[in-house]
Amino acid sequence: MDKTLTMSTKELSRLEVMQRLKDKRLIQKEAATVLGLSIRQIKRLWQKYQKQDAKGLISKRRGKPSNNRIEAGVSQKALDLIKKKYSDFGPTLAHEKLLEIHKVQLSRESVRKMMIAEGLWKPRRAKKSAVHQMRERRACLGELVQIDGSDHAWFEARGERCTLLVFIDDATGKLLELLFVHDETFFAYCEASRQYFERSGKPVAFYSDKHGVFRVNIQQPLGEGRGMGMTQFGRAMHELDIQIICANSPQAKGRVERANQTLQDRLVKELRLRNLSTIEAGNQYLSEFREDFNRRFAVPPRSTHDAHRPLLKTENLDLILTRQDTRLLSKNLTIQFNKIIYQIQSDRPGYALRNAQVTVCENAQGVVTILYKNKSLPYTIFKKLPHQAETVDSKNLNHVIHVPIPPPSDHPWRSYGKPLNGNPIQVVLPHATDSS
Structure with a gap:
């Protein structure tokens, strides 16, 4: 009695090739080319076909659960954790937290598919980006350091909005310095630069935008300080023999721009998980975050030479900065x-x-x-001398204006002159005396 066999399209193709081998219309080398297999695998299939005919070509795993299947308990645990703690995380960052904190063994793609199925992540089609000329990374660590400030709600609604100063190496993609500050000012960059210099040394050059901290943005600058045509930061870096290069467009310093986008996603969520809400607490955590970021994303440079230079004894940062x-x-x-x-x-x-x-x-x-x-x-x-009106740019306007905060509703100042517990206030005046 004939028996019905269920075969996939791939198995039917193999059956057809085995029949042609049987009729000697193909040789094993040609069969391997047709099926895209090795000659060794063709020999195995031929032996199974000779013993069991078409049944030998059917997979023995059909109808059985996959060896790589995810256990229902693990999948449910991961989903519960994502919904409870990581609902607005991306699949990559959520996968890292599940693995490192909760020891949940899942692949990144499994987490992505799970979040898409639950509506927690919407897959995005890649945009057609504008074509920009590629620039090769510098060869040595410290040869070119890109610097920028990113104004963002780093502490979300828990704390005040502030700016993160980012120093990233062009050759390796390493974060060399991170610092939360109130505004992008000369002294803020001096503080970040001092920490960077004392830890790693002086780089060859800084690569920045055309912010007023780095460049005098007038056609014929008269100069600031002792450096003709330089800003205060430019004068300080000139004394330290560090070149400042300004980019013509954000795309030119794309490494630090992309790093800002990554930090606005990852760093914000790390601060939330640790319940950090002040600039001081955030700065204490940044060194730990910087080391973890570099371990994940930094790449080795083409040259092992470190271009950083040590500070000289004659370079007094207390005066230069x-x-x-x-x-x-x-x-x-x-x-x-x-x-x-x-x-x-x-x-x-x-x-x-x-x-x-x-x-x-x-x-x-x-x-x-x-x-x-x-x-x-x-x-x-x-x-x-008496204080006169000063010129302030738009970036520092919020820092200069101090809006007074009104006292709360239960403050004693609000009850001044009002009846207490519904009883009128009685004022006793002294008796007037006749001075005559």
């Missing part, structure tokens, strides 16, 4: 800086320092140092 300007001493040895008149105290004769050019250095705390021939001059504050 200050806001500096030059002034001429008056006949009575006074100068004006930031609406304050400073009186120089000196044992020298007064005429010796008249019209002398001095350098005024102001650090982030507002402490002023006056230098003459690289030596500090003692001074006293003679007079503070």
